Amino acid sequence: MIHDNIRPLAKLVDASKDFPSGDGVIRVLKNIDLEIFPDEFVVVLGESGCGKTTLMNIIGGMDQLTDGKLFFEDKDFSHPPEKELTAYRRRSVGFVFQDYNLMPNLTALENVQFIAELADDPMDAHEAIEKVRLTDRADHYPGQLSGGQQQRVSIARAIVKRPKLILADEPTAALDHNTAIEVLRTFEEIVRGQGTTVMMVTHNAEIARMADRVVRLRDGRIDSVSDNPHPLRAEELVW
Numbered sequence: 001m002i003h004d005n006i007r008p009l010a011k012l013v014d015a016s017k018d019f020p021s022g023d024g025v026i027r028v029l030k031n032i033d034l035e036i037f038p039d040e041f042v043v044v045l046g047e048s049g050c051g052k053t054t055l056m057n058i059i060g061g062m063d064q065l066t067d068g069k070l071f072f073e074d075k076d077f078s079h080p081p082e083k084e085l086t087a088y089r090r091r092s093v094g095f096v097f098q099d100y101n102l103m104p105n106l107t108a109l110e111n112v113q114f115i116a117e118l119a120d121d122p123m124d125a126h127e128a129i130e131k132v133r134l135t136d137r138a139d140h141y142p143g144q145l146s147g148g149q150q151q152r153v154s155i156a157r158a159i160v161k162r163p164k165l166i167l168a169d170e171p172t173a174a175l176d177h178n179t180a181i182e183v184l185r186t187f188e189e190i191v192r193g194q195g196t197t198v199m200m201v202t203h204n205a206e207i208a209r210m211a212d213r214v215v216r217l218r219d220g221r222i223d224s225v226s227d228n229p230h231p232l233r234a235e236e237l238v239w
């Protein structure tokens with residue numbers, strides 16, 4: 001895919017991140033240059049500990065860079081005031097985590113409504129639940145749902161805000177193969193159907209085959225970035 005004249009949605013420029021370690025610091029992300037384009041499905045692939053979650057947290061405004069810059073739609077979010085960062089997180093980014101993070105005492109629908117109430121221009125929570133094909137489970141509590149269904153509720157919760165970017169951190173790592181494929185199919189429908197950008201982080205190389213673009217991260221650096229001219233469908237993946 002040629003991205004020459006397309007304005008990136010999010011962009012990291014020479015971005016590095018240190019964490020305190022013992023007496024000093026450890027550099028976990030090292031001089032990352034990365035652009036994420038509108039409507040693409042990007043998979044960040046790398047082994048455990050290579051910095052994937054840190055990278056996602058920085059792009060999502062949950063953590064801040066040590067050096068370098070983060071732009072979102074050309075606006076500099078490298079070191080914004082906390083209030084601006086909170087607004088950015090709320091408005092522009094939807095999150096999906098490995099362990100769902102649903103509220104146990106709210107139903108599927110209420111979990112989605114709760115987030116919709118914090119957003120500027122949410123879609124109807126019922127619509128979000130329908131998009132993840134859980135209308136018949138809307139009144140169930142998380143404890144009454146399978147892992148895959150809970151993860152689809154958390155996808156509904158991410159899309160209800162109509163974010164430009166959805167960040168998903170190992171969203172299928174806790175699921176068995178068939179359930180994982182169901183969840184990946186839901187992501188696929190969101191990217192291909194609604195033109196939402198998804199950046200998914202995983203250690204599973206097979207999942208990278210359904211991406212438009214694959215970013216390989218190794219020891220805090222970008223090892224390679226490659227395009228998939230023919231991304232596979234979720235149901236074609238096998239592991």
Ligand SMILES: Nc1ncnc2c1ncn2[C@@H]1O[C@H](COP(=O)(O)OP(=O)(O)O)[C@@H](O)[C@H]1O
Pocket residue numbers: 019020028046047048049050051052053054055
């Ligand atoms: N808050 C933190 N404080 C100190 N070290 C951290 C912190 N978060 C992550 N790290 C370290 O940064 C490295 C990358 O972590 P992480 O981004 O979670 O990797 P991945 O998601 O690829 O497994 C690891 O060595 C981890 O121990």
Ligand SMILES: [Mg+2]
Pocket residue numbers: 052053054169
């Ligand atoms: Mg991680």
